[in-house]
Amino acid sequence: MTARSRREERGSTALEVAGMAPLVVFVIFLLIQAAMALYAITTAQTAVRQAARAASQGNPAPILVVNQSVPGWMEVDAGDVDLFGPGHGVRATFDVPDIVPFHNLRITRQTVMP
Known part of the structure; x- marks a missing residue:
């Protein structure tokens, strides 16, 4: 490799790293x-199971559990937890925080x- 070809390739590694960095971060x-x-x-799932267990034991407020x-x-908000039956069923909807935008x-x- 001659001195001239080394000078022409100078900085190519930095450019490659700069190009790959956003992909790695993503x-x-x-x-x-x-x-x-x-x-x-x-x-x-654990929280809903505990709320259903509390409802079967007479606790009328599964949102608190x-x-x-x-x-x-x-x-969760009160509108995101509801009881259903037969039995003592509890359904809850949760929001997962967004790390990736637009997701x-x-x-x-x-x-x-039971």
């Missing part, structure tokens, strides 16, 4: 969003206790 954000979604799904069972960033993820979980 993939990292997607992984964080997927981890948050999986955590939200498992936490929501749901909100006590989830972290603060997953709290609105809502999950609904339900369970029935």
Whole structure:
């Protein structure tokens, strides 16, 4: 390799890194969003199960049990939790925070206790 060809390729590595950096950052954000979604799904299922258990024991306010069972960033409004039957069924809808823009993820979980 001559001195002239080395000078012509100077800076190409920096340009390649600069071109790949946005893609790497976007993939990292997607992984964080997927981890948050999986955590939200498992936490929501546990919260709905606990609310259905409380409803089967006579607790008339499943919204309180749901909100006590989830972290603060997953709290639900009263309109997003409802009872259904037969049995003591609870259905709740949760919003997962958005890391990736323009991606609105809502999950609904339900369970029935006898």
